[in-house]
Amino acid sequence: MPATWSTRIGRPRVGEVTLVVLTSLLLTVFALAWAFRVKEVCGGAPFDEWGRSSIFPAGPPRALIPCYSDIMRLWIGRDVDRHVFPYIHGGINEQGDLFGGVVEYPVLSGMLLWLGAIGAHTDVQFLQHSALILAPFALATTALLAVMTRWWVLLWAATPPLVLYAFHNWELPVVFTSVAAVAVMAYGGSVDPRTGGRRMSLRRTAIIAAVLLGVGFSLKLYPGFFVLPLALYVLTGGQSLRARRALDWVGAAWVAGTATVVVIATQAPFMIAGYDGWKAALDFQGRREADLTTNSVWYWGLRLLTGGETDTYHSLVGVLSPLLVAAGFAVAVWLGWRVYQRDGVFPWLGVAAAMLCAFMVFHKVHSPQYTLWILPFFVMLRVRWWIIAAYLLTDVLLDISIFRLMGYMHHPASAPWQDSVGVSVSVWVHAAILVALIVGFVRMPIREPLASYLTTSVAPRGPLTRLADADDADARAWVGTPTLVRGDVTLRPLRTSDAGALAKLVPASDLSLYAWTGPIPQTPEDATRWITTALSTPTRVPFAVLHDGEFVGTTSLYDVDASNRTLAVGFTFYGRAAMGTVVNPTSKLLLLEHAFDTCGAVRVVWHTHEGNSRSRAAIAKLGAEFEGLLRKHRRFGDGWRTTAQFAMTDDDWPGHRARLLERAAR
Known part of the structure; x- marks a missing residue:
């Protein structure tokens, strides 16, 4: 390994x-x-x-x-x-x-x-x-x-x-x-x-x-x-x-x-x-006797009264x-x-x-x-x-x-x-x-x-030890912040300077395509807050997805648990032009290679809304197995989301890697 x-x-x-x-x-x-x-x-x-x-x-x-x-x-x-x-x-x-x-x-x-x-x-x-x-x-x-x-x-x-x-x-x-x-x-x-x-x-x-x-x-x-x-x-x-x-x-x-x-x-x-x-x-x-050499309250108090x-x-x-x-x-x-x-x-x-x-x-x-x-x-x-x-x-x-x-x-x-x-x-x-x-x-x-x-x-535990524990628990301590490249698709660490591009990624006219996704930033201020939240979450490593050098979307490794060598892939969305292209399978191939082959993960998880049939089909196409529904698993809008959970283990990975390589090549 x-x-x-x-x-x-x-x-x-x-x-x-x-x-x-x-x-x-x-x-x-x-x-x-x-x-x-x-x-x-x-x-x-x-x-x-x-x-x-x-x-x-x-x-x-x-x-x-x-x-x-x-x-x-x-x-x-x-x-x-x-x-x-x-x-x-x-x-x-x-x-x-x-x-x-x-x-x-x-x-x-x-x-x-x-x-x-x-x-x-x-x-x-x-x-x-x-x-x-x-x-x-x-x-x-x-x-x-x-x-x-x-x-x-x-x-x-x-x-x-x-x-x-x-x-x-x-x-x-x-x-x-x-x-x-x-x-x-x-x-x-x-x-x-x-x-x-x-x-x-x-x-x-x-x-x-x-x-x-x-x-x-x-x-x-x-x-x-x-x-x-x-x-x-x-x-x-x-x-x-x-x-x-x-x-x-x-x-x-x-x-x-x-x-x-x-x-x-x-x-x-x-x-x-x-x-x-x-x-x-x-x-x-x-x-x-209580004299000057004793420095007591008796000498500096009672003596003055007597x-x-x-x-x-x-x-x-x-x-x-x-x-x-x-x-x-x-x-x-x-x-x-x-x-x-x-x-x-x-x-x-x-x-x-x-x-x-x-x-x-x-x-x-x-x-x-x-x-x-x-x-x-x-x-x-x-x-x-x-x-x-x-x-x-x-x-x-x-x-x-x-x-x-x-x-x-x-x-x-x-x-x-x-x-x-x-x-x-x-x-x-x-x-x-x-x-x-x-x-x-x-x-x-x-x-x-x-x-x-x-x-x-x-x-x-002492304050320095707690800080060290927090550092070790940080997702970056295990998976790092790598830049991953295959062909014309690049995943690099997300930066606050990406806020402008992220705000322009999904125009208001396309928001209906993202009904099952969380709030999509529409202004540079919203995009900055979105990126800041992603970067400051200890268990998450967010990436910018680039195609031919252009910002086309974002994805993340999250719920990173180094002690159990497990993580999740999510917070993924692309602009309309990248949908249905080589971008998503290549991105997933890069993330899975890094997780399984470089970091030694034993399990990778995907979460999506139970009603998001398009996302569920895409995850299943990667080779991940459906494991069930998690009721009231995440907040969604003003309510709660029932989550469909999929997972792939290190035992499954070799058999699915070749298929992903073929899709990325197309």
């Missing part, structure tokens, strides 16, 4: 998921390289006796993106530069300063600091080593988001936060654990091709996710909050939309218990080996902050439970995102890099574009303003007014969005294909 067109059916192509993953990973690599460069310029030679850069933290003057980095800052002051193993030998002094390897982060983040310091002798080397540790977490997060949300991953990989904060602090590992927990839930809930059901039971999937969330708690706390909505999701039976069963208290207990065991397992060695050092990190956070950082201010923050965080958690869970009662599914992912919003807005510390925490939820949930844009734009403004303003901490009166305004506006825009999202996240649908994975459904 000739391979001109038929071999294109089912041709292999690179999967869209692979394209998305590779594209987003390349963008992530670019963002990480940029992020490293932004922070690296904070330091450099000469270094003092402790390895501190002489230009830290100012960096180069007039830098658009502030170079300040918490990673480089902690090289001095926590005995990181002395390579002291974290927590075991340290504590906190009366002034609230940590020493002996103790850092203000949970134990696993402290271990990452210690690992990053191995082999480093300057703050720049410490940044370099830390970047090598952190970068794989960013890449892994990108890959997971790409698989779960396809092109929406670009919100993570190609927006400013990754550049601003990838190497600002130790956020990337904790972000990875929360995203990985969602990915585990998606994998466990996705369709097993062998059974058609879930790949893993809901309990087992949630328990594995709880392990990741427990690890995340020991990195930066917040993933531990997500255990509650996950346990409630298991308690209520997950995505099962059957009649409500008894609540699964055992499964929920397993989820909560697993996360608790993981947290204890990661914390206990440090508690036992150096309780004072382990507790010192907690004491530091307890003593921390006359500054007074005892009253700090006391109110100490009470109101935990109360409002707890209240935000309660509201998120309550709203999620209402959704469960209405829809039968507890929206654990939306509730987890809402709880994160409550923590971010009401906690007394709101560091700019926390944007990396919420950004994956912008990717996974259907957040309106203008909310995302407002949040990210003000985040850039906050990052630029706050670190400039912090340079004037000891001389606030000399700080440029625009930096104060920039921080204040950014903090309050973020706060307004986060408060709105406490309610909004719970009701937001999940993006595809993540939504299908979680519901044990087959995910919809």
Whole structure:
């Protein structure tokens, strides 16, 4: 069989998921390289006796993106530069300063600091080593988001936060654990091709996710909050939309218990080996005050009402902050439970995102890099574009303003007014969005294909894949747009420039000859619309029929079905002069040779009105067999047409080809 067109059916192509993953990973690599460069310029030679850069933290003057980095800052002051193993030998002094390897982060983040310091002798080397540790977490997060949300991953990989904060602090590992927990839930809930059901039971999937969330708690706390909505999701039976069963208290207990065991397992060695050092990190956070460095609504709101950082201010923050965080958690869970009662599914992912919003807005510390925490939820949930844009734009403004303003901490009166305004506006825009999202996240649908994975459904094909499918389904992908010639008869692709000739083909005086044919174009405008419709129909390939170079009619291949290798011949009409001549048999010979011999068709069909005896006789004369009447098969005028159907198969074709050749020769 000739391979001109038929071999294109089912041709292999690179999967869209692979394209998305590779594209987003390349963008992530670019963002990480940029992020490293932004922070690296904070330091450099000469270094003092402790390895501190002489230009830290100012960096180069007039830098658009502030170079300040918490990673480089902690090289001095926590005995990181002395390579002291974290927590075991340290504590906190009366002034609230940590020493002996103790850092203000949970134990696993402290271990990452210690690992990053191995082999480093300057703050720049410490940044370099830390970047090598952190970068794989960013890449892994990108890959997971790409698989779960396809092109929406670009919100993570190609927006400013990754550049601003990838190497600002130790956020990337904790972000990875929360995203990985969602990915585990998606994998466990996705369709097993062998059974058609879930790949893993809901309990087992949630328990594995709880392990990741427990690890995340020991990195930066917040993933531990997500255990509650996950346990409630298991308690209520997950995505099962059957009649409500008894609540699964055992499964929920397993989820909560697993996360608790993981947290204890990661914390206990440090508690036992150096309780004072382990507790010192907690004491530091307890003593921390909502000052300029915290960027919180407390500093930029309540402080102004209490006359500054007074005892009253700090006391109110100490009470109101935990109360409002707890209240935000309660509201998120309550709203999620209402959704469960209405829809039968507890929206654990939306509730987890809402709880994160409550923590971010009401906690007394709101560091700019926390944007990396919420950004994956912008990717996974259907957040309106203008909310995302407002949040990210003000985040850039906050990052630029706050670190400039912090340079004037000891001389606030000399700080440029625009930096104060920039921080204040950014903090309050973020706060307004986060408060709105406490309610909004719970009701937001999940993006595809993540939504299908979680519901044990087959995910919809991606946009590029759908475009490729449409291209493959197009008639031209199989039969092409050939120019076919035999003798003085030519079939070439129909063009809009044929509109004038088509309009003149059948004069009004001859319309009675075409009573069984569809509307015949009579004006150039009608002819242009007719041709445009023919060309834009995916399953049709229209031809102009030329005799001795003159336009004498039109015909089409239509209902082209490449997968079943079948097509129809129709939409044929000629001018009066071509009727009864060699034109029609030659045209049909050319089309049938192309269909059977070139494209490998197995079946060619003809349709005509049941009352069109002239057309039925012409089709039968070609050798096609009458197969029956199709009632109400096509619209015809103001009503419906009963169609007479004829067909010829590839088995019939060799016997009829010789007869057609003889007719064409005459």
